Amino acid sequence: MYSYLNGILTDKTPNCVTIDCNGIGFEVKIPLSTFEALPESNEKVKLLIYTYHNDEGTRLFGFYTQAEKDTFKLLINVSRIGPRIALSILSTLSVSELISAVLYNSDFVISKTPGLGKKSAQRLIIELKDKISEISQDRTISHTNSSISSDKWQEVDTALMALGFKTYEIKKATQELSFNDTDKTQDIVKACIKYIYMKRNE
8 A cells, every 4th residue: 555656747637647656657546636736747746645446446546635635535435425526526625615514514515516416415414524523634835945934934824724725726826936035924925815816717
């Protein structure tokens, strides 16, 4: 069983990637949230891996955060929710949105998922109600821009997450935009918000 794969991203689509690890290419299924956090092709990438076995063989599923992986593992143990629907849920809702929907019995939110009806959403809520606390709420974002102190990045991340932006959106914005440690936190936050909205409207 693989814990993670760390290699070169040789190919990517919204639901599947290929990672080259020392000359061996691993095909990995992913949710849309993970796809949007990926680097460009031919760059290094690390994904957390869940290995799924059934009569059809073995498949690898990859996730950018521990919270996504934990959620996937819970979802595939819900009655009539297989890996395909689990990925569809994670591609439709963020982990925090799913947790809120389960805690507040918002089946209409979960039923927005393609391939998942209202009854299935209600059953999912019932089965996950007592297990939702098992999801690791990993709200730490790693940044490659070393010109800014970790304390300032934490301030930026905290502000953006408090405004409701998703982890992968924040990471993408801070990867694409250029900042230095003389920039004020509020200016970095404003620039990230502008970038995220621009990407949402593309």
